[in-house]
Amino acid sequence: MSLRIHAYPSTPRAFKALVVANHLGVDYEFAFCDLMAGVQKSETFTALNPNQKMPVLEDGAFVLWESNAIMQYLASKKPGALTPTDERGRADVLRWQFWDATTWDPACTKLIFQRVVKAKFNMGGPDEGEVELGLRMFNAAARILDQQLTGRDFVCDRLSVADFALASPLMLAEAADLPLQPYAALRGWAERMAALPAWRATLAMQQTASAA
Numbered sequence: 001m002s003l004r005i006h007a008y009p010s011t012p013r014a015f016k017a018l019v020v021a022n023h024l025g026v027d028y029e030f031a032f033c034d035l036m037a038g039v040q041k042s043e044t045f046t047a048l049n050p051n052q053k054m055p056v057l058e059d060g061a062f063v064l065w066e067s068n069a070i071m072q073y074l075a076s077k078k079p080g081a082l083t084p085t086d087e088r089g090r091a092d093v094l095r096w097q098f099w100d101a102t103t104w105d106p107a108c109t110k111l112i113f114q115r116v117v118k119a120k121f122n123m124g125g126p127d128e129g130e131v132e133l134g135l136r137m138f139n140a141a142a143r144i145l146d147q148q149l150t151g152r153d154f155v156c157d158r159l160s161v162a163d164f165a166l167a168s169p170l171m172l173a174e175a176a177d178l179p180l181q182p183y184a185a186l187r188g189w190a191e192r193m194a195a196l197p198a199w200r201a202t203l204a205m206q207q208t209a210s211a212a
């Protein structure tokens with residue numbers, strides 16, 4: 001097995017890579033990147049990713065960071081499974097992954113950081129100004145995603161890496177008190193994603209990794 005994924009599974013970006021690998025049934029080795037212990041700052045890890053952030057994928061000598069790129073790479077191992085093979089379908093999936101990276105992920109992350117990460121890493125209480133900004137960003141993005149999901153099961157024509165990218169931060173929806181209530185289509189889709197066997201298997205990795 002040459003594929004290895006370095007990840008701290010209880011973070012949404014790690015979840016993106018792991019859940020896609022699990023859904024596709026790709027054979028990989030899980031390398032626990034313990035953020036609490038500062039593994040990401042080690043010399044060995046920095047050589048893999050100079051940003052000192054996980055997730056990181058290794059496939060033999062090939063090293064890849066950025067969760068959305070990792071998802072695309074994993075999907076390319078099983079062509080057609082989570083990425084369409086036609087050019088418009090591919091562009092549509094990419095469009096939503098770019099929107100994730102530029103718009104949805106930063107909105108979710110702002111609230112997750114203030115309400116979950118700070119407490120976990122003993123960084124003090126939430127900054128109310130940042131929470132307010134996070135809520136504005138979240139609602140603006142959630143409206144667009146909810147509109148896209150109205151009347152459809154998945155973000156693009158069928159289940160794709162775009163769904164996994166966009167749904168991953170929602171594994172912390174409760175903990176971060178993400179205001180999903182007004183967005184019925186978004187909530188229905190989030191439930192469908194959370195019911196996938198790979199989603200549950202990836203959540204279980206969080207328990208195993210934190211107990212390690």
Ligand SMILES: N[C@@H](CCC(=O)N[C@@H](CS)C(=O)NCC(=O)O)C(=O)O
Pocket residue numbers: 011012013014035040052053054055065066067068
């Ligand atoms: N844009 C990157 C973000 C990766 C990222 O920010 N990872 C965070 C956790 S969610 C991390 O490893 N942080 C370690 C640190 O900042 O020390 C991606 O999507 O992969």
